[in-house]
Amino acid sequence: IAEKYLGQIAAAGDGDALEAIRVAALGKKGEISLLLKTLGKMTPEERQTEGPKINGARQAVADAIAARKDAMESEALNARLATEKLDMTLPPPGAPKGSIHPVSQVMDELAEIFADLGFSVATGPEIEDDWHNFTALNIPETHPARAMHDTFYFPQTDEAGMAKLLRTHTSPVQIRTMMDVAKQTNGAGEPIYLIAPGRTYRSDSDATHTPMFHQVEGLVIDKGIHMGHLKWTLETFVRAFFERDDIELRLRPSYFPFTEPSAEVDVGFSVEKGRRIIGGDSRSNEGGWMEILGSGMVHPNVIRNCGLDPDVWQGFAFGCGIDRLAMLKYGMDDLRAFFDGDLRWADHYGFDA
Ligand code: PHE
Numbered sequence: 285i286a287e288k289y290l291g292q293i294a295a296a297g298d299g300d301a302l303e304a305i306r307v308a309a310l311g312k313k314g315e316i317s318l319l320l321k322t323l324g325k326m327t328p329e330e331r332q333t334e335g336p337k338i339n340g341a342r343q344a345v346a347d348a349i350a351a352r353k354d355a356m357e358s359e360a361l362n363a364r365l366a367t368e369k370l371d372m373t374l375p376p377p378g379a380p381k382g383s384i385h386p387v388s389q390v391m392d393e394l395a396e397i398f399a400d401l402g403f404s405v406a407t408g409p410e411i412e413d414d415w416h417n418f419t420a421l422n423i424p425e426t427h428p429a430r431a432m433h434d435t436f437y438f439p440q441t442d443e444a445g446m447a448k449l450l451r452t453h454t455s456p457v458q459i460r461t462m463m464d465v466a467k468q469t470n471g472a473g474e475p476i477y478l479i480a481p482g483r484t485y486r487s488d489s490d491a492t493h494t495p496m497f498h499q500v501e502g503l504v505i506d507k508g509i510h511m512g513h514l515k516w517t518l519e520t521f522v523r524a525f526f527e528r529d530d531i532e533l534r535l536r537p538s539y540f541p542f543t544e545p546s547a548e549v550d551v552g553f554s555v556e557k558g559r560r561i562i563g564g565d566s567r568s569n570e571g572g573w574m575e576i577l578g579s580g581m582v583h584p585n586v587i588r589n590c591g592l593d594p595d596v597w598q599g600f601a602f603g604c605g606i607d608r609l610a611m612l613k614y615g616m617d618d619l620r621a622f623f624d625g626d627l628r629w630a631d632h633y634g635f636d637a
Contacts, residue, residue, distance in 0.1 A: 285315065286341035293348045302352055309345050316342050386633050387498055387622060390610045391481045394500050397524045398479045401517065403502070406478045408457035410485070411438070414447040416456035421542040422585045436485050436495075450485035453603055454501035455542060457482075458582070459590055461503065466591030473592045476505040476599070481606060491618050498606035505582065505592070505599035511545070514579060514600035522551055522576075526613060528563035534573055543580025543601060550575050551612075562612055574612065577604035 289309045296302045309316045319338050323331055384392075395405050408416075418430055429435065429452060438448040457480035465474055480501040489495055504513065515535060523531050532552040540546045550573035552566025565571050579602035584594035607619055614633055616622075621629050 285319070286344045289316075289345045290348050293345070293352050296352060299353070299356060302349060302356070306349050310342065310349075316345060383630065385622075385630065386610045386614055386616070387606060390606050390613070391498070391500070393525060394479060394481060394521075394606070394609075397521055398502070400524075401477075401520065403477045403479050406457050406461050406480045407482060408451070408454070408460050408480060410451055410483050412449055412451040412456050413442060414449065416459045417449060417451050417453075420459045420586065420589045421455055422583050422589070423541045427541065434486055434488075436487055452486050453484050454480045454482055454499040455601070455603060457501050458503045458542075458586070458601055462505065462587065462590035462592055465505075471591055471593075473505070473597050475507075476503055478503050489620070491620065492608075494607070494619050494623055496623065497619070500604050500606055502579075502602045502604075503582070503599065504601075505587070505597050507597065509581075509598045509600060511547075511581065511600070514547075514581070514602070517600075518549055518577070518579065518602065525609065526551075526562045531563040532566055535579075538578065538580075540578055540580055542583050542586050543578075544583045546578065546580035548575055549577045549579055549602070559615065560612075576608060576612070577602050579603070 289305060292305050293302065296305060306314075308314055311317065316338065320342065323335055323338065326334060398405075418427070423429060435452050436450040440448070442448055457478075461476060461478060461480075465476060478501075480503070481498065482500075483496055484499045485496050486493070487495055502517070504517070515533070519531075519533050522533060523529055534550040534552065535547040536550065538546045538548040551562055552564075553560045553562050553571055553574055554564025554566060554568055555561065555570035556564065560574075562574075566573060579600065582599045582601050587594040587597055587599075607622055610616065610622070611619060616633070
């Protein structure tokens with residue numbers, strides 16, 4: 285009986301055929317299993333001669349099935365090894381590489397440009413109080429920027445009863461720095477040259493406004509500072525940032541409560557191949573001006589509010605939208621894409637670390 289099955293096992297073409305043979309021989313109702321059950325009804329003498337034979341057959345068939353199964357598996361493996369080739373000399377695929385977000389990239393560029401001009405980098409909290417964000421900056425109670433629809437206020441006030449809010453600009457860093465300097469010098473004051481890049485918040489959203497955006501503040505406090513210093517600094521910064529010497533700046537008279545006089549600053553652009561290019565001929569047919577920042581001479585009230593003497597110290601300040609700068613420099617058209625978290629977008633503008 286074993287011979288019959290051994291022959292079938294040797295001829296089995298695949299795992300399914302092998303399994304069918306196992307069931308027929310060794311399954312619950314298999315031929316050999318049924319034979320084993322007959323041992324119970326035999327006389328002890330019969331059992332002595334038949335038992336080893338039947339058990340031997342069971343063992344031989346079980347072993348043959350296991351051996352054939354092993355052989356089939358190694359055949360399959362050999363077939364795979366023959367067709368699938370792995371070149372161990374190739375470099376590994378490599379982990380996906382992160383890159384710097386355009387906004388971070390621009391912040392780094394700004395810090396570098398201003399470091400060359402002797403400015404240090406300052407920071408301040410994004411959750412501000414009403415006094416640093418508005419009052420100390422000479423912004424009157426009635427100013428529209430204080431309205432709920434422009435500013436994100438927290439429902440609770442702080443321990444001193446002061447309204448808490450998400451800062452609407454980086455200008456409160458001016459206040460914090462000047463107050464620190466006044467405190468450290470006992471009101472005597474010392475020169476300040478700083479930029480303060482960071483997140484700012486306004487309740488606003490369309491293609492060129494997002495509720496969270498980035499600004500860089502600039503503040504210079506020294507003796508004998510005037511508008512000429514402001515204009516030279518901005519011109520030097522913008523030309524370095526856009527890497528062109530032919531960039532023109534236009535200062536337009538404007539109004540901010542914390543600067544007097546105040547100026548909004550536009551950069552001239554030309555159009556090349558249908559695309560706006562910062563620099564070039566702003567007076568050509570399609571060229572024009574684009575606003576990039578607000579600036580002015582720090583208002584004496586602001587200097588006084590911080591504990592410094594405005595008759596001794598003067599300065600200028602500016603506040604510039606970083607996202608706007610990135611859009612202009614790298615040719616992006618929708619500000620909202622900056623904060624969508626779409627990695628395809630980030631990849632497209634991938635700046636290698
Ligand atoms: N804080 C102003 C704004 O957010 C910009 C500004 C900064 C203007 C400093 C003048 C001086 O619009």
